[in-house]
Amino acid sequence: MSLVPMKKLLLDAEKQQKAVGAFSVGNMEMVRGALRAAEARQEPIILQIAEKRLTHSPLELMAPMMVSAAEHASVDIAVHLDHGLTLDCIDKALGYGFSSVMLDASLLPFEENIAVTKTVVEKAAAYGATVEAELGVVGGNEGDSAEHIIQCTDPKKAAEFVNTTGVDALAVAIGNAHGNYPTLPELRFDVLEQIHQTVSIPLVLHGGTGMSSEQFRRAISLGICKINIATASFDALAKEAKQYLTSVSTPDYFQLSEEMVRGVYENVVRHLQIFSNQ
Numbered sequence: 001m002s003l004v005p006m007k008k009l010l011l012d013a014e015k016q017q018k019a020v021g022a023f024s025v026g027n028m029e030m031v032r033g034a035l036r037a038a039e040a041r042q043e044p045i046i047l048q049i050a051e052k053r054l055t056h057s058p059l060e061l062m063a064p065m066m067v068s069a070a071e072h073a074s075v076d077i078a079v080h081l082d083h084g085l086t087l088d089c090i091d092k093a094l095g096y097g098f099s100s101v102m103l104d105a106s107l108l109p110f111e112e113n114i115a116v117t118k119t120v121v122e123k124a125a126a127y128g129a130t131v132e133a134e135l136g137v138v139g140g141n142e143g144d145s146a147e148h149i150i151q152c153t154d155p156k157k158a159a160e161f162v163n164t165t166g167v168d169a170l171a172v173a174i175g176n177a178h179g180n181y182p183t184l185p186e187l188r189f190d191v192l193e194q195i196h197q198t199v200s201i202p203l204v205l206h207g208g209t210g211m212s213s214e215q216f217r218r219a220i221s222l223g224i225c226k227i228n229i230a231t232a233s234f235d236a237l238a239k240e241a242k243q244y245l246t247s248v249s250t251p252d253y254f255q256l257s258e259e260m261v262r263g264v265y266e267n268v269v270r271h272l273q274i275f276s277n278q
């Protein structure tokens with residue numbers, strides 16, 4: 001068990017009608033919490049970090065920790081760059097040993113998204129790494145500081161995009177958004193079904209925080225093999241930290257760290273149970 005290409009996890013999940021959980025991390029407690037959950041359940045996971053988060057969690061510190069965590073795990077782990085914004089960051093992540101990268105060029109015109117994604121596919125091939133790309137616009141603001149209006153993926157364009165670029169996984173926009181939803185989102189499963197019919201590679205669902213178990217399961221039945229969870233883990237960590245700090249008069253760093261790990265662990269376990277249909 002070790003660091004593996006993300007593609008392997010996605011294809012295994014597809015065969016088993018499951019999805020692999022991709023959990024965003026921003027510090028050591030998040031890495032430890034996610035890893036503890038994966039090992040407790042003996043299930044593979046993806047550890048990921050978005051380029052936008054590197055201002056708080058520098059890649060030169062996070063990358064060696066994420067890769068080392070994967071290499072020492074008792075289950076298979078992929079390490080993924082989520083929402084890469086620059087080719088420079090893609091190069092750095094591959095250099096640190098990430099087993100998967102995503103360049104989010106979804107806001108570029110279709111032809112430009114294809115062209116830059118092809119470059120990423122060539123770069124990743126030299127490392128045996130997986131490539132995820134996004135077509136359509138997922139709402140919220142994970143990729144940069146602007147809020148985006150949701151624009152569903154066009155199923156015909158999705159097929160052309162996948163065939164022309166040679167990517168391994170495609171993130172779809174079906175009414176999903178990053179961050180906490182004000183109410184349960186209305187996901188366009190009709191659009192997902194059409195994409196699933198025209199595209200043969202594993203599909204990825206971003207914006208997993210706040211979706212219902214039923215929505216996750218339906219998405220998995222329609223080709224979703226990777227589900228991204230970020231906000232729920234950050235919130236779980238912050239909530240446990242707050243609870244601990246307000247419950248004691250003399251806070252202890254080591255206990256605080258343990259509470260943060262536990263918050264993330266519980267959130268990851270909860271999602272893994274749903275993603276593996278258990």
Ligand code: 13P
Nearest residue numbers: 179206207209228230231
């Ligand atoms: P959430 O923050 O909504 O869970 O989205 C995570 C995500 O899609 C990261 O790319």
